[in-house]
Amino acid sequence: MAGFPKLAPEYEIVVVGGGHAGLQAGLKAALLEHTAVVLSRGPKYGRSYYAPRMDNIPGFPDAISGHNLLDLQVRALARWPEKVAYITPARVLSARRGAEGFEVELEWLARRHTVRGKALILAMGVVDRIPVVGGSIKPIFPWANLAIVDFCVFCDGHDLPGRSVGVLGDDAFAAHVALDLRHFKPSSLELLTNGRPFLEASTPEERSTLLAELEGAKIGVHSGEIVGFDGIREKRWTVKFADGSERSYDRGFSGLGWYTMNDEIPRSLGARFDPEGYVMTDSDSRVLSAESGAPIPGLYCVGDLASGWNQIPEAWATAERAVIHAYAEYL
Numbered sequence: 001m002a003g004f005p006k007l008a009p010e011y012e013i014v015v016v017g018g019g020h021a022g023l024q025a026g027l028k029a030a031l032l033e034h035t036a037v038v039l040s041r042g043p044k045y046g047r048s049y050y051a052p053r054m055d056n057i058p059g060f061p062d063a064i065s066g067h068n069l070l071d072l073q074v075r076a077l078a079r080w081p082e083k084v085a086y087i088t089p090a091r092v093l094s095a096r097r098g099a100e101g102f103e104v105e106l107e108w109l110a111r112r113h114t115v116r117g118k119a120l121i122l123a124m125g126v127v128d129r130i131p132v133v134g135g136s137i138k139p140i141f142p143w144a145n146l147a148i149v150d151f152c153v154f155c156d157g158h159d160l161p162g163r164s165v166g167v168l169g170d171d172a173f174a175a176h177v178a179l180d181l182r183h184f185k186p187s188s189l190e191l192l193t194n195g196r197p198f199l200e201a202s203t204p205e206e207r208s209t210l211l212a213e214l215e216g217a218k219i220g221v222h223s224g225e226i227v228g229f230d231g232i233r234e235k236r237w238t239v240k241f242a243d244g245s246e247r248s249y250d251r252g253f254s255g256l257g258w259y260t261m262n263d264e265i266p267r268s269l270g271a272r273f274d275p276e277g278y279v280m281t282d283s284d285s286r287v288l289s290a291e292s293g294a295p296i297p298g299l300y301c302v303g304d305l306a307s308g309w310n311q312i313p314e315a316w317a318t319a320e321r322a323v324i325h326a327y328a329e330y331l
């Protein structure tokens, strides 16, 4: 899109978040002859931006990277400038429900703006926790960018058969990730707690059950503090510890879970959440009310933020369902 797009005060559909789900929602709105705005911090803040190779994307038999796919989705949106505005880098600060629809406050080009929409689609995704090494999250990025360290069981588990795997994390979630990864038949699995006590927040019952399961599965736990990584030329994940020792794996895996579930805006709009913290929706991607359990009129949640399976084809499908429902019901 040449130059800055214009931000109108009102659209039929306002989409918050411009990852795979939000971009698809914007495209579908345009194709159904509705006006829409996609408000996004930008592709590089999406979960897949640093995924170098995605194997499950229909139409790409030789795989595609996350950022290439995002670029293609942005290009598809740019074909419909009369219908959909793509506003980035923008940060949505709040959303409010009124009699006529929704009012969304955002920051764009160092100024605050307000847009209104008859329907509001929340597509903010969730954000992975990144290991902190030497006070910084940067050290892991070169390994993550080459898919030597992975973050998503459904996306990358198939790369693990016959490989030694180090799993980052110190809590029950990490223990479950390590146990789940057995399905892909790695040659070995080891948990790395990065200096933190293992299963500290677990109840004694949970701790003893998990320790027994890990022992039965021959999954060891190493609690050394991590001070750096090495081995990138050999395409290995070599982990350096504070005591001067090293351990080397074919692959690393994150069992660290989420840094944020982006729940502030859906919570302020009265959304119901599942036990893992995802927004609950019906099969049309309508957000369910925390109070009544009924769908909140005009409010949708799509992609990773919605209770589901955190995969791109699902992000697209939920976006399509939301926009088709809004087209049929509200607009």
Ligand SMILES: Cc1cc2nc3c(=O)[nH]c(=O)nc-3n(C[C@H](O)[C@H](O)[C@H](O)COP(=O)(O)OP(=O)(O)OC[C@H]3O[C@@H](n4cnc5c(N)ncnc54)[C@H](O)[C@@H]3O)c2cc1C
Pocket (backbone or CB within 6 Å): 016, 017, 018, 019, 020, 021, 022, 039, 040, 041, 042, 043, 044, 045, 046, 047, 048, 049, 050, 051, 053, 054, 055, 056, 057, 090, 091, 092, 093, 123, 124, 125, 126, 128, 150, 151, 152, 155, 156, 262, 302, 303, 304, 305, 310, 311, 312, 313, 315
């Ligand atoms: C390393 C890795 C590899 C992966 N590989 C695969 C794979 O091979 N196949 C697959 O199907 N899936 C894969 N995934 C999962 C996939 O990335 C997600 O399912 C997908 O990105 C979800 O899309 P989304 O639009 O819901 O969220 P995202 O893509 O995360 O996009 C959300 C967007 O909303 C923006 N946003 C959030 N809050 C605000 C706000 N307040 N204001 C403005 N903008 C906001 C964010 O900045 C971001 O740009 C992978 C994930 C990771 C981390």
